[in-house]
Amino acid sequence: xxxxxxxxxxxxxxxxxxxxxxxxxxxxxxxxxxxxxxxxxxxxxxxxxxxxxxxxxxxxxxxxxxxxxxxxxxxxxxxxxxxxxxxxxxxxxxxxxxxxxxxxxxxxxxxxxxxxxxxxxxxxx
Amino acid sequence: xxxxxxxxxxxxxxxxxxxxxxxxxxxxxxxxxxxxxxxxxxxxxxxxxxxxxxxxxxxxxxxxxxxxxxxxxxxxxxxxxxxxxxxxxxxxxxxxxxxxxxxxxxxxxxxxxxxxxxxxxxxxx
Amino acid sequence: xxxxxxxxxxxxxxxxxxxxxxxxxxxxxxxxxxxxxxxxxxxxxxxxxxxxxxxxxxxxxxxxxxxxxxxxxxxxxxxxxxxxxxxxxxxxxxxxxxxxxxxxxxxxxxxxxxxxxxxxxxxxx
Amino acid sequence: xxxxxxxxxxxxxxxxxxxxxxxxxxxxxxxxxxxxxxxxxxxxxxxxxxxxxxxxxxxxxxxxxxxxxxxxxxxxxxxxxxxxxxxxxxxxxxxxxxxxxxxxxxxxxxxxxxxxxxxxxxxxx
DNA sequence: GTGGTCTAGACCACC
DNA sequence: GTGGTCTAGACCACG
Numbered sequence: 001x002x003x004x005x006x007x008x009x010x011x012x013x014x015x016x017x018x019x020x021x022x023x024x025x026x027x028x029x030x031x032x033x034x035x036x037x038x039x040x041x042x043x044x045x046x047x048x049x050x051x052x053x054x055x056x057x058x059x060x061x062x063x064x065x066x067x068x069x070x071x072x073x074x075x076x077x078x079x080x081x082x083x084x085x086x087x088x089x090x091x092x093x094x095x096x097x098x099x100x101x102x103x104x105x106x107x108x109x110x111x112x113x114x115x116x117x118x119x120x121x122x123x124x125x
Numbered sequence: 126x127x128x129x130x131x132x133x134x135x136x137x138x139x140x141x142x143x144x145x146x147x148x149x150x151x152x153x154x155x156x157x158x159x160x161x162x163x164x165x166x167x168x169x170x171x172x173x174x175x176x177x178x179x180x181x182x183x184x185x186x187x188x189x190x191x192x193x194x195x196x197x198x199x200x201x202x203x204x205x206x207x208x209x210x211x212x213x214x215x216x217x218x219x220x221x222x223x224x225x226x227x228x229x230x231x232x233x234x235x236x237x238x239x240x241x242x243x244x245x246x247x248x249x250x
Numbered sequence: 251x252x253x254x255x256x257x258x259x260x261x262x263x264x265x266x267x268x269x270x271x272x273x274x275x276x277x278x279x280x281x282x283x284x285x286x287x288x289x290x291x292x293x294x295x296x297x298x299x300x301x302x303x304x305x306x307x308x309x310x311x312x313x314x315x316x317x318x319x320x321x322x323x324x325x326x327x328x329x330x331x332x333x334x335x336x337x338x339x340x341x342x343x344x345x346x347x348x349x350x351x352x353x354x355x356x357x358x359x360x361x362x363x364x365x366x367x368x369x370x371x372x373x374x375x
Numbered sequence: 376x377x378x379x380x381x382x383x384x385x386x387x388x389x390x391x392x393x394x395x396x397x398x399x400x401x402x403x404x405x406x407x408x409x410x411x412x413x414x415x416x417x418x419x420x421x422x423x424x425x426x427x428x429x430x431x432x433x434x435x436x437x438x439x440x441x442x443x444x445x446x447x448x449x450x451x452x453x454x455x456x457x458x459x460x461x462x463x464x465x466x467x468x469x470x471x472x473x474x475x476x477x478x479x480x481x482x483x484x485x486x487x488x489x490x491x492x493x494x495x496x497x498x499x500x
Numbered sequence: 501g502t503g504g505t506c507t508a509g510a511c512c513a514c515c
Numbered sequence: 516g517t518g519g520t521c522t523a524g525a526c527c528a529c530g
Contacts, residue, residue, distance in 0.1 A: 262519075262520055263520080263521075264520080264521090299521060300524095301523085302521065305520095319529090320528070320529050320530085321528075321529035321530040322529085
């Protein structure tokens with residue numbers, strides 16, 4: 001797994017890391033039951049404090065994406081695939097909703113919005 | 126102008142205020158050249174510290190949405206209307222791009238995305 | 251608010267503290283909207299690390315018992331009173347269920363269990 | 376004897392195993408003097424490390440539930456039957472006391488507590 | 501002043 | 516080896 005950290009981002013480190021792991025799970029790169037790197041190995045790997053990776057794993061566990069077992073390691077949680085699908089859709093819908101909200105506010109018509117989506121969809125590499 | 130402050134929001138006060146002023150400008154409620162309330166009056170009005178409104182006006186000026194004239198007050202900047210239109214589009218495009226990025230990541234096809242937009246567009250009150 | 255910490259307990263410090271705050275809220279000693287002590291003042295007060303009180307407040311927030319506002323402080327959450335009542339009952343039911351489970355396992359009849367409850371209820375000071 | 380291990384439990388493996396053996400003794404499934412499986416056979420049987428079963432037997436011996444005879448094996452301790460009866464009662468009383476303590480704290484009256492016990496007693500399958 | 505994040509150590513229980 | 520807790524510092528943004 002590749003995690004990229006930006007010190008210039010306004011997002012805290014632990015959030016950047018957490019989101020990348022969640023994305024990897026949602027994309028299917030990390031499968032249910034997979035062993036995640038140990039907090040120490042991971043911290044060393046990406047150059048952050050152990051406490052920071054601990055926090056990432058703690059929150060992933062709270063959110064149901066991972067399970068930690070003392071003395072064994074941290075694993076990708078066994079989750080109902082439906083939940084994953086929903087989780088993906090919800091992420092997309094959130095951003096979409098924001099865009100639509102602003103568009104309505106500024107009087108951008110639905111047709112123009114659809115056109116923008118078409119263009120942006122092709123542009124994205 | 127009505128500014129609504131939520132103490133339950135995760136956004137800092139100064140940002141909530143700034144964004145609502147910017148929205149009012151982009152929506153056309155505040156016209157170019159309009160006089161904004163004084164920092165003191167405004168602070169008193171919405172029940173926040175003078176320092177907070179001071180910061181709002183400072184940042185609005187930095188971003189080119191307002192100009193302060195010593196002894197006269199703070200005014201909505203005289204901006205090229207083109208710039209405003211672009212600014213609106215850019216805001217919408219940013220969120221749209223995020224949604225498209227996630228959708229591609231999770232394998233949600235363009236058709237499904239368009240369908241989601243249709244539904245969300247109608248739902249928005 | 252009085253918090254008592256035992257270093258001999260098998261429970262981690264942060265849990266001991268968190269549970270006592272939750273109890274104070276459930277008992278009504280702490281009312282909705284009340285300001286909790288700052289993490290630093292609290293840590294100093296009860297003689298633990300700042301990080302430990304931070305963690306307590308973080309988790310109380312996650313569980314919906316408190317809300318933190320940067321620059322202002324941490325407050326007892328405005329919660330629907332129904333939820334509090336349910337929370338109380340659930341705590342009691344959990345322990346009761348354990349007792350009943352063991353009793354059935356060991357063949358202790360319902361009558362004896364009720365008798366035990368009578369006696370223990372009077373004994374409790 | 377059937378021992379079921381859950382990887383999803385928050386309890387450590389050795390505790391899960393130990394508690395199930397103690398329950399079997401208290402329930403009478405394991406009689407005084409019965410030979411327990413060897414640490415190696417047992418570890419192999421339930422799929423855990425030998426160290427883990429070793430620890431289980433050590434602690435059972437410390438607590439007086441088992442005795443090890445070098446070269447012979449580990450046996451369920453010859454215990455005074457009174458002690459066993461007391462042990463059962465104590466386990467039940469402990470949980471009952473916690474429930475009563477919380478109930479008093481939150482102002483739940485004795486009648487409501489008894490009602491809860493009635494309901495939970497019937498519900499338990 | 502407040503909370504939010506982060507570092508660099510440490511000790512413990514579990515496997 | 517692993518995760519779980521804790522300490523004693525630090526810097527930043529917010530009000």
